[in-house]
Amino acid sequence: MKPSLRPRQGAFGSFGGRFAPELLTPALEELETARREIVPTTAFREELDREARAWVGRPTPLTSAPRFSARAGLETVFKREDLLHGGAHKANNVLGQALLARHMGKSRLIAETGAGQHGTATAMIAARFGMRAVIYMGEKDMERQAPNVKRMELCGAEVIPVTAGARTLKDAINEALRDWTASLSTTHYLLGTAAGPHPFPRLVRDFQAVIGREAKRQWRREFGGLPDVVVACVGGGSNAIGIFHAFVPETPVRLVGVEPGGAGLDSGRHGATLVRGTPGLLHGARTMVLQDDEGQILEPHSISAGLDYPGVGPEHAHLQEIGRASYVTATDEEALAAFEVLSATEGIVPAFEPSHALAYVLRARESGEIAAGARVLLNLCGRGDKDLETYFSLGRSS
Amino acid sequence: MSLAALRTSIEEGPAVSPFLVLGDPTPDLCVELARTAVSAGARMLEIGFPYSDPVADGPAVQAAAGRALAGGTSTRRGFELLGRIAESCPGIPLNLLVYGNLVHRIGYERFTDTVSQAGASTLLVPDIPVEEAAPLRRAGRRAGLGHVELAGPLTPGPRLRRLAEDSAFVYLAGFQGVTGVRRGGFSAVLRHVTEVAGNVDVPVCLGFGLSGRDQIVGAFGAGARIAVVGSHLARVVERLYRSPGDAADLLAGYRSAVLGLTGNS
Numbered sequence: 001m002k003p004s005l006r007p008r009q010g011a012f013g014s015f016g017g018r019f020a021p022e023l024l025t026p027a028l029e030e031l032e033t034a035r036r037e038i039v040p041t042t043a044f045r046e047e048l049d050r051e052a053r054a055w056v057g058r059p060t061p062l063t064s065a066p067r068f069s070a071r072a073g074l075e076t077v078f079k080r081e082d083l084l085h086g087g088a089h090k091a092n093n094v095l096g097q098a099l100l101a102r103h104m105g106k107s108r109l110i111a112e113t114g115a116g117q118h119g120t121a122t123a124m125i126a127a128r129f130g131m132r133a134v135i136y137m138g139e140k141d142m143e144r145q146a147p148n149v150k151r152m153e154l155c156g157a158e159v160i161p162v163t164a165g166a167r168t169l170k171d172a173i174n175e176a177l178r179d180w181t182a183s184l185s186t187t188h189y190l191l192g193t194a195a196g197p198h199p200f201p202r203l204v205r206d207f208q209a210v211i212g213r214e215a216k217r218q219w220r221r222e223f224g225g226l227p228d229v230v231v232a233c234v235g236g237g238s239n240a241i242g243i244f245h246a247f248v249p250e251t252p253v254r255l256v257g258v259e260p261g262g263a264g265l266d267s268g269r270h271g272a273t274l275v276r277g278t279p280g281l282l283h284g285a286r287t288m289v290l291q292d293d294e295g296q297i298l299e300p301h302s303i304s305a306g307l308d309y310p311g312v313g314p315e316h317a318h319l320q321e322i323g324r325a326s327y328v329t330a331t332d333e334e335a336l337a338a339f340e341v342l343s344a345t346e347g348i349v350p351a352f353e354p355s356h357a358l359a360y361v362l363r364a365r366e367s368g369e370i371a372a373g374a375r376v377l378l379n380l381c382g383r384g385d386k387d388l389e390t391y392f393s394l395g396r397s398s
Numbered sequence: 399m400s401l402a403a404l405r406t407s408i409e410e411g412p413a414v415s416p417f418l419v420l421g422d423p424t425p426d427l428c429v430e431l432a433r434t435a436v437s438a439g440a441r442m443l444e445i446g447f448p449y450s451d452p453v454a455d456g457p458a459v460q461a462a463a464g465r466a467l468a469g470g471t472s473t474r475r476g477f478e479l480l481g482r483i484a485e486s487c488p489g490i491p492l493n494l495l496v497y498g499n500l501v502h503r504i505g506y507e508r509f510t511d512t513v514s515q516a517g518a519s520t521l522l523v524p525d526i527p528v529e530e531a532a533p534l535r536r537a538g539r540r541a542g543l544g545h546v547e548l549a550g551p552l553t554p555g556p557r558l559r560r561l562a563e564d565s566a567f568v569y570l571a572g573f574q575g576v577t578g579v580r581r582g583g584f585s586a587v588l589r590h591v592t593e594v595a596g597n598v599d600v601p602v603c604l605g606f607g608l609s610g611r612d613q614i615v616g617a618f619g620a621g622a623r624i625a626v627v628g629s630h631l632a633r634v635v636e637r638l639y640r641s642p643g644d645a646a647d648l649l650a651g652y653r654s655a656v657l658g659l660t661g662n663s
Contacts, residue, residue, distance in 0.1 A: 008529045019498050021454045021524045022561075023550040023571055164460060165450065177453045182575030281498040281525065282451070294473040295503030296450045 007286055010198025012318035020197040020284040024177070027184035030104065032199040038103050039096075039206070048099060055128065056091045057084050058210065062218045062377075067345035068358075073365035073372070077223070078380040079215045079243060082350065088382030089211060089239045090121035094190060096207030098125040101188035108132040108187040112176045114141055114169035114235070115306030115353065116148025117382055118192030123157035133157035136175040138167040141305045148386050166299040169235075169309045173283050193236025194313035197284025201313050208242025215377060216246045227377035229254045229370055233356040234327065235271065235307035237316045239381035248324060257316060258360045260302030261329030271300035273312040274320050274327040282311040288320075303332040303390070304352035306382070328369065334359035336396065339384065351382035352390075401544040401566060404491040404519045408567070408601050412618040413441035414660045415493065415603070417628030419448050419462040420479045421471025423639040423648075428466075430649055431635065432483040438653045439660030442491045444605075444626050445483065445518075447476045449497040454524040454548075456578030458629035461636060473500050477512050484517025491519040493546060493603075498526045506537040513543065520544035520566045528561050535564065546603075550574055551590055555597050562598035567624065570594055571606035578629045580607040588620040595621030611661050627659055 007017025018028060038044050052058040060080040069076045081089035094111075101109060109126050111133070113119030119135040126133035135152055139161045142149050152159050165171040173196075180189040194204040212230075219227055230247050232240035234257035247253045262270030270276065273288050280289030282297060290298040290310035302308045319325035330338070338358035343349045350358060357378050364370035384391075407413065416435040422428055432443055448466035452459060471479065484492060494513055501509045501523055510521065521543050526534055528547055535545050544566030549558055551574045562568050572587040573580050587604070595602045604617045605626035614625045634655045638648040 005533065008532075017530055018527065019525050019530060020527065022527050022548040022553060023454070023574060025527060025557075026550075026552045164464075170451065174451055174453050178456070178576045181454075182573075184574070279502075281502050283453075284525070286502075289499070291499065291503060292472070293503070295500040296467065296472055297499070 005286070010202065012201070012315045013321055015286050015314035015317040015321070016198060016201060017286050018197040018284060019281045019286060021181065023181050024184070024197070027180060027189070028197055028199070031203070034100055034104050035199050035203050038100060044099065044103070048096060051095055051099070052092070052210070055085060056095055059214045060084060062215060062222060065346050068342055071341060071345055072362050074361060074370055074374060074376050076361055076376045076378055077219070077227070078378050079211060081211060081239065081379060081381045082348070082383035086117065086121045086124055087385060088117040088121070088351065089208060089242060090118045090192060092210055092242065093192065093204050093207045093238060094118070094121040094125045097188065097190045097203065098129055098131065101190070102129055104188065106186060106188040108134070108183065109190045110134045110136070110176050110179050110183070110187055111190045111192055112136050112169065112172035113192065114138070114172065114308055115304065115351070116141065116145035116152070116386060117306060119157070119159065120148050120151050122190050123152040123155035126157060127155045134179070135159045136162050136172040136179070138162045138169060138172050140167040141169065144305050144390060145386055147389065168305070170297065177283070193238040194241045194315060195236045195283060195285060195287065195311055201285065201315055204238050205241045205245060205315060208238050209245040211239070211242040211379060212244060212246030215243060219377065223375070226250055226253050228374040229256060229376045231256045231258065231357045231361055231376060232379040233258045233307060233353045233381065234274065234312060234316060235260070235309045235353065236311070237313035239379050241313055241315055243379040244319070244325060248319070255319065255325035256360065257325055257327045258356045259327055259329045260304055260307040260356055261331040261334070262301040264331055265329060269301035270329065271302045271307050271309060272329045273310060274316060275329050285314045287314040288312055288317045303335060304356065306351070306353045307356065328360055330356040330359035334363070336394070338362055339391065348380070349384035350380060351384045352387045354379065354381050401519055401542060403489070404544060404566060407441060407491050408623045411441070412622065413624050414439065414614060415442035415444050415624050415626045416440050416631050416656055416659070417444040417446060417495070417626050418631070419446040419459065419466050420476040421448055421466030421469050422462040422632070423465050423635055424469050425471055425475065425479055427645060427648065428479060429482045429486060430645070431652055433486045434649050434653045435656045436487045436490050438656035439662035440490070440656060442493065442624060443483070443487065444493045444495055444628070445480060446495040447473060447497070447500055449500055452497060454576055456576040456629055458632040458636070459577050462632040473504060477516055480513060480518060481516040492517060493520045493522060494518045495522050495524065498523050501534065506534050507540065510537040510541040510543050514541040518543060520546050522546035522548060522569055524548050549594065558594060558597050562600045565600055567601040567603050568594065568598055569603045569605055572604055573607045575606070577606050579609045584613055584616065588616050591617055591620040591622050611659055614659060631655060
């Protein structure tokens, strides 16, 4: 890396920064000021903790999984973010950001959504706080995740179909950024993942870091010591950074992020940004990006709408660059098989997103990616109700 | 077209600057559109490189970029078309509008060298704000390319002066939002143009939401030296390209649209 490429604001090594149009600068500066001045106050922390317990359902348990572990040949414990209100880890972030938006005097929330989990979480918090919510969702994702669209509308949100590009998450973020540029005085852009221009990657990470903090404490109490490996799926990377953050200083603990391998890396149809991408500027940050050699962003592919993203949170790009975390892939097919295995062995139907992390653990002992005897902590970041329709439409017989 | 020539051109009088996307509606036609615009009185051109994710642009310019990409124009082809436009429009300053990832991917130095040699005078990268612009400015200066910064209705005075420092001109977005035609509320835009022009010691270019001669005359009266018309002309191109006429009809229609903006009829 040339030293001159280190971003000046919100850098993670050579990644991160604020590569957004000048017209968004007032909104990003206002948000950064609020992050620094409001979030650390006792009053804000108390309000956040109270709502996290009463509305989101924290803390979530750690669940041992003896039958799954036997199948994997590795002792595996799940952090149960699938039990949160709304069915995914997204609630942690929307609660924090909506509280902050309320303190900032914003009355309208906008959000992008891929799988619909973040849109749903935003719609729910907007209803609870009496705020307006507008959700941008790729048309293709609206088809893939129809039940979540209905849920958002039921909570009073307006869901706007995005017809540009591949009609998925990337295009929904573009539209949300465009809306925000025109509406920033009344509106907070509730970005759903730890990506985007500074301060979003830090803001989202800090609201998701509760996952790892809780899990570390619970692991010490229930199992003693620390896990050997922490595993999470990575699309934009918010659930992964959420569980990794508390473990980053614990260098003996391996951190593994699992990206969507789609139809296979060699097929070109995947979302393996960290494994196969190159550095670029996307959605306000310098990060790893799926792009062609002239800088056009490529369309990713994954069976999981929540991982179908050609960029990734810049902190993951940094953790990869410095070797603190490693990133691997699991294909659509592997994820579907893992989805079936967890359902049948533990009675937990996972979302397609964490099914990628499960798939990695299921193969890791045999492939030598994880040594025998290692204890694995896996972030089970969402439940699979939203994916049932897609799953059954595939006509698999498990 | 050198940077010094740009200054001379601006000193000679205010310039209407049509915006076009390289490769829109086809590679050959975009070169013809540039030539036509100049023959209809455009004294400057703003030229966009097509990008897959243009977050500062509204639907009309997004669609133009989509047509260009679908027709096979990406960055390399764009360099070639830029060179052809520069050759066919001698003496006309060419301001480039390029999204950061295209420049970053090719490399700041290689990109600025290439476009400068192809004939560009200035470069605006809308998603690299002033804080992150130092490496880009260095590369541009080395290549003899002027730097342009984007400012908006909410950009405060001290920041405006910072944007203007070592810039060829400041590109002021008249409205808070993405590019596109807007109606009403233009008197506030004009007041802001005057305020900005008084605040910075480089020329002010007004863009975003301009679509008519009245607005342009107003902008020049308020102190703008350049007025860019983008989305309005992108819609004209789209309409003409979809209609049954041939290339000559398209160019004639485009010419009359530009004449309506320059007042050279």
